[in-house]
Amino acid sequence: MTENINVNGITAGAGSSDSGSVTGSAEEQKTEKTEKTQSAEDIYVYDVPDDEPVADKDFYRDYTGELNSVKTTVPEANVVSAAAPKPTGKSGESAFAEENRTAYETQGAERGSLSYNSQTSPESDPNVKINRIYTINTVISMVTLCAVAAGFFTGYAYLKCLEQDLGLSKKRISELEDGQSPVTAETEEYIDAVSLLDEETISESAIEIPEAEVEIEKGKLLLYDSYVGYSWVPVISGVKPNTYKKENFHVDDNYRMEYVSDGDVSSYFGIDVSSYQGDIDWDAVRSDGVEFAILRIGLRGYGAEGNIKLDDKFFQNYENAHKAGIDLGVYFYSQAISVEEAEEEAKFVLEQLGGRALEYPVVFDWEPVDTVSGDDPPRTEDVMPGTLTLSAIAFCDTIRDAGYEAMIYTNKKMAYIKYDLRRLTDYPVWLALYSTELTYYYDFDMWQYGFGQINGIEGDVDLDIAMIR
Numbered sequence: 001m002t003e004n005i006n007v008n009g010i011t012a013g014a015g016s017s018d019s020g021s022v023t024g025s026a027e028e029q030k031t032e033k034t035e036k037t038q039s040a041e042d043i044y045v046y047d048v049p050d051d052e053p054v055a056d057k058d059f060y061r062d063y064t065g066e067l068n069s070v071k072t073t074v075p076e077a078n079v080v081s082a083a084a085p086k087p088t089g090k091s092g093e094s095a096f097a098e099e100n101r102t103a104y105e106t107q108g109a110e111r112g113s114l115s116y117n118s119q120t121s122p123e124s125d126p127n128v129k130i131n132r133i134y135t136i137n138t139v140i141s142m143v144t145l146c147a148v149a150a151g152f153f154t155g156y157a158y159l160k161c162l163e164q165d166l167g168l169s170k171k172r173i174s175e176l177e178d179g180q181s182p183v184t185a186e187t188e189e190y191i192d193a194v195s196l197l198d199e200e201t202i203s204e205s206a207i208e209i210p211e212a213e214v215e216i217e218k219g220k221l222l223l224y225d226s227y228v229g230y231s232w233v234p235v236i237s238g239v240k241p242n243t244y245k246k247e248n249f250h251v252d253d254n255y256r257m258e259y260v261s262d263g264d265v266s267s268y269f270g271i272d273v274s275s276y277q278g279d280i281d282w283d284a285v286r287s288d289g290v291e292f293a294i295l296r297i298g299l300r301g302y303g304a305e306g307n308i309k310l311d312d313k314f315f316q317n318y319e320n321a322h323k324a325g326i327d328l329g330v331y332f333y334s335q336a337i338s339v340e341e342a343e344e345e346a347k348f349v350l351e352q353l354g355g356r357a358l359e360y361p362v363v364f365d366w367e368p369v370d371t372v373s374g375d376d377p378p379r380t381e382d383v384m385p386g387t388l389t390l391s392a393i394a395f396c397d398t399i400r401d402a403g404y405e406a407m408i409y410t411n412k413k414m415a416y417i418k419y420d421l422r423r424l425t426d427y428p429v430w431l432a433l434y435s436t437e438l439t440y441y442y443d444f445d446m447w448q449y450g451f452g453q454i455n456g457i458e459g460d461v462d463l464d465i466a467m468i469r
Helices: 026-032 089-111 126-178 282-287 314-323 339-353 385-401 412-417
Strands: 044-046 059-061 220-225 229-234 249-251 257-261 267-273 292-300 308-310 327-334 362-366 406-411 429-432 446-452 461-467
Touching: 220 412, 257 267, 257 461, 267 327, 282 314, 292 314, 292 339, 292 461, 308 339, 314 327, 327 339, 327 385, 339 362, 339 385, 362 385, 385 406, 406 412, 412 429
Parallel strands: 267 292, 292 327, 327 362, 362 406, 406 429, 429 446
Antiparallel strands: 044 059, 220 229, 249 257, 267 461, 292 308, 446 461
16 A cells, blocks of 8 residues: 655755966976876766666766867968969979078078078978977877777776676576576575566567566566566565466456456455545445455654654544444554564554454555655665565564464565565465556465545545455
């Protein structure tokens, strides 16, 4: 059942630069212009947190090139006027050379310090300076290309490592399926492989499988999740599959489900309620065909405090429902993060029951919580599968020791990948699967299949079917 509980309470450098004049010699200004290059590590940024699944690993290119601009300086004497373009042809070239030589001689005569020489000084020759610029740009380009190549080689090596890891994971799953690496009660190896997609067996036809079918292939179950899509989950040995025939489940026009075997109805119709349903007319509920009800007796908040609270309507519902002739069970909405907290919850339930009679079990209802953006994460966010399984056992054993029957509430996803069902075979299961088609593989004793209208209750209420053994 979905609890609408508020997460905060319990209800079910910027740098600065100095500007100024530029002084110093040309050589000093020249040294300030540095060439910026980037290494392979600068070009490629790998964003691969250690705690993400192998399939989610990726690398991203984050590169920006930056080159210092270079302004060339050509002696004014060598500038050819646009009004007098450079002559072409061999004769033209000779004339241009002669004109240029004459200019140099004229300047030398005037200054007394410059004479024409066919091999001019490198510092004064503009062609030499331009060649230097080309050389610098070429070196920068080569360094950049080498860095990019190094990055590609690094990325290729990284992808090869991912491929190897994926191959090892597939091999491990294959060994589990073939019995070469048996799963025992002391290990939880099968949990590690739960979210790994088997690319060799999932095809387009598999993705189009109707939800009504339970797809089993080579010891694996096909699980669909709205966040990750389809995944193969290993079938757990030692856990009994259900033997119900899908065609025996029937739903009438009022959305009431029953199980008919050999012409006889072998199920009970019921509901589960809490204080959210307000005041209930239990006589009207019974007259509408409800045979049993599971009442919420209390809850633990999923805020930081994790306080335990009694359901405001429990005692009222218990008395009036029993008077109307409806069989009852109770559930506790748990947010336990340890075995000790689960035991504390069970003791709270027993204290509130005070020996009151129950026809149906006391249910351990632990559910993951989705928080609204901006809210603090729930206290149960990091509860491990082993801890949750042991907590369920502690709760149920405490209830049984007091003389009541105990039960575990779970949905399909939690049963497949969160609980270790091998350790829970001694307890009946209340399955939450909002569908009239059975798509759960393992055995169960009660099924919360949807919600609807019941006389005597304002608004929708959860609908259930209990199987007769």
